[in-house]
Amino acid sequence: MLQPYHGTVPSAVFFVGGKQFILTMTLEAISAMLDSESEPRKKRMRILIVDNQVRARQSLLALLNAQQNIEEIREAVNGKQAIAVAEEFKPDLIVMDVRMPVLNGLEATKIVKQHWPASKIVLLSMYTEYESDALAAGADAFISKTDSPHKLIVTINDLMRRGAH
Secondary structure (H helix, E strand, C coil): CCCCCCCEEEEEEEEECCEEEEEEEEHHHHHHHHHHHCCCCCCCEEEEEECCCHHHHHHHHHHHHCCCCEEEEEEECCHHHHHHHHHHHCCCEEEEECCCCCCCHHHHHHHHHHHCCCCEEEEEECCHHHHHHHHHHCCCEEEECCCCHHHHHHHHHHHHHHHCC
């Protein structure tokens, strides 16, 4: 019969200044690490990108596609189209420009929040003076288009983490 092993096992080898260092871990630590890796992964998001500028949509698409927790991304070119896509797609998150033709992001946000309140909305604009209007319209966050892409990713992850049940 095999007996449980309660010692440590070599986990990594480092060479520093010509000297060898061996990192060891207990089996309990290794088991705990493996258990945490087998926990359910983050929910994979369904995202809708809304901007009338093709280059802006392509940039957002490239940035978001690089994230591992994305299930599917769809696009719309204005607020009216965003509402139609949201009705069918039921996105977890909408990243939408404020200034667009046909129906702007502020008005579209009000409609989306009325019909699909669980969808998180991040409004984007070059004009920071829209921030208070964006939040008043029901947006969950406002990001300036001059902010770093990292800020957008952090904001999205924070919103989705807070919205998870």
